[in-house]
Amino acid sequence: MPESLVRNKLIVFIGAAVLLFVLPALAQYAGNFWVRILDFALLYVLLALGLNIVVGYAGLLDLGYIAFYAVGAYMFGLLASPHLSDTFAAIKSLFPNGLHTPLWVVIPLGAALAAFFGAVLGAPTLKLRGDYLAIVTLGFGEIIRVFLNNLDAPVNITNGPKGLLQIDSLKIPFTDFDFGKTGSLFGLEVSSVTKYYYLFLLIVVISVVICYRLERSRIGRAWMAIREDEVAAKAMGINTRNMKLLAFAMGASLGGVSGVLFATFQRFISPESFALHESIMVVAMVVLGGIGHIPGVILGALLLASLPEVLRWISGELDLQMLTGGRLDAAILRQLLIALAMICIMLARPRGLWPQPEHGKAAPAATN
Amino acid sequence: MADIVLKVTGASKRFGGVQALSDVGITIRRGEVVGLIGPNGAGKTTFFNVITGLYIPDSGSFELGGKPYKPSAVHEVAKAGIARTFQNIRLFPEMTALENVMVGRHVRTGSGLAGAVFRTRKFNAEEAAITQRSQELLDYVGIGRYAEYKARTLSYGDQRRLEIARALATDPTLIALDEPAAGMNATEKVVLRELIDRIRKDGSTILLIEHDVKLVMGLCDRVTVLDYGKPIAEGSPYDVQRDEKVIEAYLGAGHKAH
Numbered sequence: 001m002p003e004s005l006v007r008n009k010l011i012v013f014i015g016a017a018v019l020l021f022v023l024p025a026l027a028q029y030a031g032n033f034w035v036r037i038l039d040f041a042l043l044y045v046l047l048a049l050g051l052n053i054v055v056g057y058a059g060l061l062d063l064g065y066i067a068f069y070a071v072g073a074y075m076f077g078l079l080a081s082p083h084l085s086d087t088f089a090a091i092k093s094l095f096p097n098g099l100h101t102p103l104w105v106v107i108p109l110g111a112a113l114a115a116f117f118g119a120v121l122g123a124p125t126l127k128l129r130g131d132y133l134a135i136v137t138l139g140f141g142e143i144i145r146v147f148l149n150n151l152d153a154p155v156n157i158t159n160g161p162k163g164l165l166q167i168d169s170l171k172i173p174f175t176d177f178d179f180g181k182t183g184s185l186f187g188l189e190v191s192s193v194t195k196y197y198y199l200f201l202l203i204v205v206i207s208v209v210i211c212y213r214l215e216r217s218r219i220g221r222a223w224m225a226i227r228e229d230e231v232a233a234k235a236m237g238i239n240t241r242n243m244k245l246l247a248f249a250m251g252a253s254l255g256g257v258s259g260v261l262f263a264t265f266q267r268f269i270s271p272e273s274f275a276l277h278e279s280i281m282v283v284a285m286v287v288l289g290g291i292g293h294i295p296g297v298i299l300g301a302l303l304l305a306s307l308p309e310v311l312r313w314i315s316g317e318l319d320l321q322m323l324t325g326g327r328l329d330a331a332i333l334r335q336l337l338i339a340l341a342m343i344c345i346m347l348a349r350p351r352g353l354w355p356q357p358e359h360g361k362a363a364p365a366a367t368n
Numbered sequence: 369m370a371d372i373v374l375k376v377t378g379a380s381k382r383f384g385g386v387q388a389l390s391d392v393g394i395t396i397r398r399g400e401v402v403g404l405i406g407p408n409g410a411g412k413t414t415f416f417n418v419i420t421g422l423y424i425p426d427s428g429s430f431e432l433g434g435k436p437y438k439p440s441a442v443h444e445v446a447k448a449g450i451a452r453t454f455q456n457i458r459l460f461p462e463m464t465a466l467e468n469v470m471v472g473r474h475v476r477t478g479s480g481l482a483g484a485v486f487r488t489r490k491f492n493a494e495e496a497a498i499t500q501r502s503q504e505l506l507d508y509v510g511i512g513r514y515a516e517y518k519a520r521t522l523s524y525g526d527q528r529r530l531e532i533a534r535a536l537a538t539d540p541t542l543i544a545l546d547e548p549a550a551g552m553n554a555t556e557k558v559v560l561r562e563l564i565d566r567i568r569k570d571g572s573t574i575l576l577i578e579h580d581v582k583l584v585m586g587l588c589d590r591v592t593v594l595d596y597g598k599p600i601a602e603g604s605p606y607d608v609q610r611d612e613k614v615i616e617a618y619l620g621a622g623h624k625a626h
Binding site for chain 2: 188196210213214217218219220221222225229231232233234235236237238239240246250358
């Protein structure tokens, strides 16, 4: 690579890093509401990166992906809220102060549990492809949500549709640093959402590095070979069963981490947050951004996660409901504009907003 | 008998009411090119799919390099040492030519998830070796300059050669080519023939299924002829060409010279 190109890349990289670093400060100035949107966008980036492993690399269309987000969220919710100790006397007697599992334990645990669920839900689908796989995974996603909704009787495990309340905010052990409280740094006020922003950013950066490295490895190539032609991949000695399970598990683990972060950030979860349309939204982020291409996937997630909120704000500012005499409200317009934007993007850029760059053009005809 | 690479005896396969293969055997020695020919529907590809594990045989015994193997899973067969190409080319179209060959190295390398994520020294060394070997193989089959092109953009003949390079990347003890000349024009066939000849001279053992009798006769040391799922002749190309049963199978009974 020429030196100037390396320098250009470095400048872009440093620029992006500085921008990401000061972004919450700017947003905080406009209101914590905006930082909160950024936080959620980062959680969606994490989800989209995880789904990209399954859909983008291994080519397995998973429409139930949000289930792993739910697994992570509920695991943290149960291990760090008063629900279990209030419901079960045995747990109460074991932990008189209630369960407060620290996040540092729960993040790896959430990743592992979600990975386990990913492999378990993936196992029955190994022989399915394309549409059939999509329908079965969609069913699995719904099953998890229905379970969460109904596991409040006969034994109250998930508290059903009422959800889990008073989930711990994140604290750094042995210090008084609490992500849930507004703090200050050099006399500057740092709000809770801003603290979370930096935590989420760190985890997203780590995940990007993991995904990037997996993509350029023996395992990444095996996934892509399965995506391109499963029979040929087998004939090359790839154990497609294990590789597919690995893809399901890896993808699910990122979803699980995202779920844990969501639960500690929101401090309240209910099955409503894990509905089918969330799964579809994450698939849309991956496809719209550029399937299998990390920068594209990130762009797709940021756009689709923040666009609805921006539109909500615009329609609020314009007081749309008043303008149209109550016929059009913000929610409807939002859906309409998002749908319109997606259709336009897919028409104009069918491979996504920022797709994998093409290597070379058509190769010239064969010679010796 | 260390120099016997593949020994199959009594392979049978039935699809419902059709006996696709009955009691087919083949013996391939190291360094040989063995041809498998026969009219359409004779069972060539079925036999091929049986020895490579795509179809589970009803009966038969299979030995590869003196060790028995069970062709029950395709990836196990590749690991045991049989690499194949497909009649209708099956590359990984959206991957580059180099990446296609690198996938072929999968079965002979072993780095896992942790190595990839932490980029251990072992991982980096293995990755460099994979890249280097793959580029060498692309050069070997003569498409080294297209390494960075996506496989689907290569010409038909080059895609065939890429498929052969990918098969070679698995360090096979036996390379099985399923109708490599299908759909090729005369010039491409000449180039292909040179390539197969070179691969053989460099010490590989090849099983060739082919429609093009001229190509088979020119390349193979020995030929087995199938008809209706049964072997009807076996021997040198010269003998097989003059075998009554073979002539009958290809041209029909009553074609004897008067």
